[in-house]
Amino acid sequence: YGFAFAKATVSSPDMLAKFTLNHAMAYVKFSISSQELSTYKLKSVSLYDKETKTPLSGVFTADLDTDELIYGTDVKPYATVSLTTPELLASTQDIYLTTYPADLSGKEVYIVITLENDQQTVTIPILKEGKQLKANAVNTIAVNNLKLSDNSCEWYEPVETRLLAGGWAYGESNCLLTNISTEGVDNVINVKARGNFMEVEEPKYAKTILNCDLGNANKMVRVNGSATDITPVNGDYTITVTGIQTYAGLPGGCGQVAIYGADQTTVIWSFIIWMTPTPAEHPYGNTGYVVLDRNLGTYMTCEGDNWKQNGVYFQWGRPTPVGWSGTVGTNIPTEATNVRFSIENPRALLYTNNVDNTKSDWYLGAWTGARTDRKDDFWGNPNESSTYLNPSDGHKSIYDPCPKGYRVVSPRVLDEIEQKGEFVKQSATAVFKYCYDGTNYAYWPLAGCKWGSNGGNSGNNTGLDTAKGAACYWSNSSASSYGNDKDQGATSLYYKVSDKTWTHSSGRSHAFSVRCMKDTENR
Structure with missing residues (x-):
């Protein structure tokens, strides 16, 4: 870990050289x-x-x-x-x-x-x-x-209970779960930095960057009273986020708020604003897992046979979602040799088409294409086993997109749906029905996805998958053994209706749905 050198001259080959390292x-x-x-x-x-x-x-x-x-x-x-x-x-x-x-x-x-x-x-x-x-x-x-x-530093929080995964974050959760009303529902978010101190800066400003995934023109998310303007962070390093129902036909959805440093331009972190009535918690049989009744980002469950049940999409390991349609997000080729690139582009799907050595991952690391470039602990559950059924559930990480007290489901939850879920094709949608307690059902919609190779959508290319072609869900775990993982992916549930096939590992750049389970450590 040091470097030293010396010079010495001898007058004959038989003499010892005496030197002192500098x-x-x-x-x-x-x-x-x-x-x-x-x-x-x-x-x-x-x-x-x-x-x-x-x-x-x-x-x-x-x-x-x-x-x-x-x-x-x-x-x-x-x-x-x-x-x-x-x-x-x-x-x-x-x-x-x-x-x-x-x-x-x-x-x-x-x-x-x-x-x-x-x-x-x-x-x-x-x-x-x-x-x-x-x-x-x-x-x-x-x-x-x-x-x-x-x-x-007043703006820095020293204590972090989530898994840091070698990185940094702002605030105690990446997702605010809130109801909304026509009068407005106020929530306070602490935006202090935490984790790797060498990568953070003082948060000074905040702004709404997405009002609603179902229609950004509906001004549903306000930061410190404004739905459009950048505003200073409060003196105690909090921001006040208000959810307002501005359109009678839209009582919820998924918005997003970003914070900035002194330049007021570069996003240093962003938060999901999940506007929904309080989701129910379903105990899944004898598995020990308690799972929310709806996809992250939606305000309804699937009994209504409505495409709005689908929620939003996430590339594996990222703390914020990408839009289900081109109107609420962008597609850019990935240059993510570090996490900061994805943080500064929170509304962009980072696609891999014409980018070398990606192995179907938005995160490039050293950009050699080797498995050692990957970050397997983004969502807190690196898989060192030889099976996609990772025996560990891991711990909630600072990059996990679920609200406080919840985290992305274990691969064993996805396996439970595969083994015991019943495929049902409805009029407008298709779902997997899962009887979680012997009487009542949980519903997992076939919400489709956005392909990380080029940003295209599954199904009929609407982003809503009205063709009901595929169920695409992420777990919190990376894929199994390196040798068997050609795309160096993550453990997923991918069910293709046309040939009734199940796939358990998918490229991490694909944007799939996410379901949240109870975090027993309440982080």
Whole structure:
């Protein structure tokens, strides 16, 4: 993790060369202790020059004649040391970090300390006055008796109970479940940042970016009183979202709200506004799962034989939906080498046509096409088994699109529908009926999908699949063994009516329906 060099000259081949290594890097020793957080394990520490962006890490070339480092184009203003085996902070821990030599004198820099236990991740950014990081020397930084109150940013929430999946988020849930009325129903959303501190910024503005998936012209979602204008985030880092029924024939649907940083232009996060009467919870037989009675995004169940029961579509692993029709979303070729691309384009289906090395995934990673590029934990349930019936249910992640207290269904819920659901073709729609308690039924509509290859729709290309051609649902799990997964996909329920076939793995760029189940950990 360091780089050092030496030069020595001998006068004959029989002499030993005597030399002293010269370290071109700076070494930082963190000495960290805590009484308040002694039951947590120390996971990582970062040094971060957030404001002036002094280079601290990245690829470099060393000129051994001049003792100079020449930085590459990927330099970062932070450096991180992560512990493979985190240990309790019950006693003082010393850990070492390698950085570029840097003069941080007179600058305010962050010491970002991340801890974890079985249920929470705690990240505490501490603002300190910087000093010179000298090459060929150990520079010591002590953090004595670390506390939650050491958090230096009002806009940052240190404690996160969801699985971080190596990323970041804003707010405690990506989906607000709310009723609406003609007078308006107000809801307060906390928009503080959490997770990877090096990837977040202060949320300053908010705006409605979709009023309703069933007709964006119906001004149903208002942020801080406005259905159209960008407005400042409240002083306590909340926004007030109001659901209003503006059209008698449209008592619900799915909207979307985005938040922005100082530039008022770039989306830094977005929230689903799911406007519906409170869904019922169905205990699914003896499975132990409790599942909501409708697809995410719709305000009705399927007894009414109405295409509005279909809800919205999600590409696997993304926290926000794409539109079921071209009028409420866009299609763009994916360039998602990191998560930020998908966050900044929340209404876009990221298609893979004419994009190399995608393996049918909107997320490209290092863009080599290798399975190691994939992120299997986006929705909290990476699959390390040899079957699509992942034996684990995982944990709710920060990218999960379901409301607080719920998460995307386990693959075993989809298997229950496949094994015990009854296909019924209705007048306007088709459904799977599932008798969940011996008497009453849950309904899973054949809502079709949008193909991630080119953004096209299944069925008759309306996005509503009135041909009743396919049931397409995601689980929270990635697909099974890497060798059997040609498209490096995710575990799905895909039933094709024309030939009565079931497929259990689908390319992650396809946009399918989502059903939510009760999160037993209530995250």
